[in-house]
Amino acid sequence: MFMKTFEEKWTAWVDDELSDAERAEFEASLDDRAAAAAEKHRAHKLGALLKEELQPRAMGNEEFFHLQLRNRIAAETGQPATRSAPQLRESWWTIRRLLWAGTSSLALFAVCTFFAMRHEQAPDQSQYLTQILNARVDPGVSPYATVSIFQTKQDRVTVLWVDGLKALPSEYASK
Amino acid sequence: MRRAFFYVLVGVAALMAIAQPARAGKPERRGKQVWSGLLVATNAARPRPAPAEMRRLDPTLRRTFGYNQFELIGVSRKALQNGEVNWLASSKHFSLRVDPRGVSSDGYRVNLQLFQDRQVLLETNATLSKSSPLVIRGPQIGAGQLLLLLVVQ
Numbered sequence: 061m062f063m064k065t066f067e068e069k070w071t072a073w074v075d076d077e078l079s080d081a082e083r084a085e086f087e088a089s090l091d092d093r094a095a096a097a098a099e100k101h102r103a104h105k106l107g108a109l110l111k112e113e114l115q116p117r118a119m120g121n122e123e124f125f126h127l128q129l130r131n132r133i134a135a136e137t138g139q140p141a142t143r144s145a146p147q148l149r150e151s152w153w154t155i156r157r158l159l160w161a162g163t164s165s166l167a168l169f170a171v172c173t174f175f176a177m178r179h180e181q182a183p184d185q186s187q188y189l190t191q192i193l194n195a196r197v198d199p200g201v202s203p204y205a206t207v208s209i210f211q212t213k214q215d216r217v218t219v220l221w222v223d224g225l226k227a228l229p230s231e232y233a234s235k
Numbered sequence: 236m237r238r239a240f241f242y243v244l245v246g247v248a249a250l251m252a253i254a255q256p257a258r259a260g261k262p263e264r265r266g267k268q269v270w271s272g273l274l275v276a277t278n279a280a281r282p283r284p285a286p287a288e289m290r291r292l293d294p295t296l297r298r299t300f301g302y303n304q305f306e307l308i309g310v311s312r313k314a315l316q317n318g319e320v321n322w323l324a325s326s327k328h329f330s331l332r333v334d335p336r337g338v339s340s341d342g343y344r345v346n347l348q349l350f351q352d353r354q355v356l357l358e359t360n361a362t363l364s365k366s367s368p369l370v371i372r373g374p375q376i377g378a379g380q381l382l383l384l385l386v387v388q
Contacts, residue, residue, distance in 0.1 A: 188341040188342055188364040188365075188366065188367065189364055189366075189367040190342065190361060190362065190363050190364045190367040190368065190369045190385075191341070191342075191361060191362045191364075192359055192360075192361050192369075193344075193359075193360040193361060193362065194359065194360050195357065195358070195359035195360075196357070196358045196359070197356070197357055197358075198354075198355060198356070201354060201356065202356075211367075212295050212298075212299055214294070214295050214298075215291070215292055215295045215368065216366055216367040216368075217292065217295050217299070217367065217368050217369075217370055218361075218367055218368070218369050218370070219299060219369075219370045219371075219372065220359060220361075220369065220370070220371040220372065221372045222357060222371065222372050222373065222374075223372075225356065225357075225373065225374035225375070226374060227374060227375040227376075228328075228351075228374050228375065228376045228377075228381075229376070229377060230376060230377025230378070230379075232327075232328045232329070232351075232374075232376045232377075232381075233275040233306075233308060233376045233377060233379060233381075234308065234326065234327045234328070235308045235309065235326050235327060
């Protein structure tokens with residue numbers, strides 16, 4: 061152990077860090093004990109005051125302060141201030157545009173389907189002709205009747221031509 | 236905005252509704268309308284115009300059968316129903332009986348019987364197509380000719 065200087069003992073005494081024996085010895089060495097006690101009291105008072113005043117104060121407008129700070133930094137450095145909060149990027153595909161795009165696609169699909177079906181139908185209708193599979197005339201009624209089948213080029217008419225049927229009087233033309 | 240969206244939806248629905256009849260060319264389970272007519276073809280100095288239903292076929296009939304006047308003595312427009320025997324065009328002495336035999340990819344299969352009074356004059360099995368009328372040349376009547384015309388509509 062080395063010997064403490066007076067200043068060290070004084071500081072320890074003011075801070076109440078001396079043991080009972082050391083404190084008694086130190087207080088005995090003081091010339092004016094009352095003045096020392098008053099000095100100690102002032103030191104304690106000053107310490108309490110400093111402790112109270114130097115406490116970090118909570119800021120009520122922290123975000124504003126940060127913003128001001130960033131703006132100032134940006135102004136000094138010439139770079140734009142970056143926002144700390146995550147930034148939502150605005151997309152071109154808004155709900156309204158998505159709806160319009162969907163509806164338009166559906167309409168386009170319907171129109172294309174409509175025309176495709178029509179286009180497909182055209183040859184379908186024209187490729188079939190009425191066909192006579194068989195024809196029969198009662199030989200007991202018309203023994204000399206003959207049947208022939210042909211189709212006309214115009215109008216795609218199928219004709220079942222029966223010859224040799226018994227001729228009838230004009231009364232049979234009545235409605 | 237909502238109104239415009241509604242109109243677009245209505246438009247799409249209308250287009251789809253229009254697209255449906257595009258299938259009309261194909262034979263369907265439910266029968267199509269069949270127009271049938273019994274005609275008496277004659278030659279006249281002043282021929283009367285053909286009935287409206289067969290005006291389109293008038294030139295072909297003139298050319299094919301050599302007559303210039305066609306008079307309807309019996310007419311019918313009926314939907315063919317499978318399994319149902321139908322009596323189509325009929326006149327005082329003639330009538331047409333149609334027995335649908337089903338639908339194939341190329342048309343309506345039918346059994347046709349042309350009756351003269353109660354007697355079957357002619358019987359035929361045919362496949363009728365929408366784009367192709369059928370004409371049957373019947374017996375001679377006086378100075379004219381009986382024709383039977385069938386058109387799937």
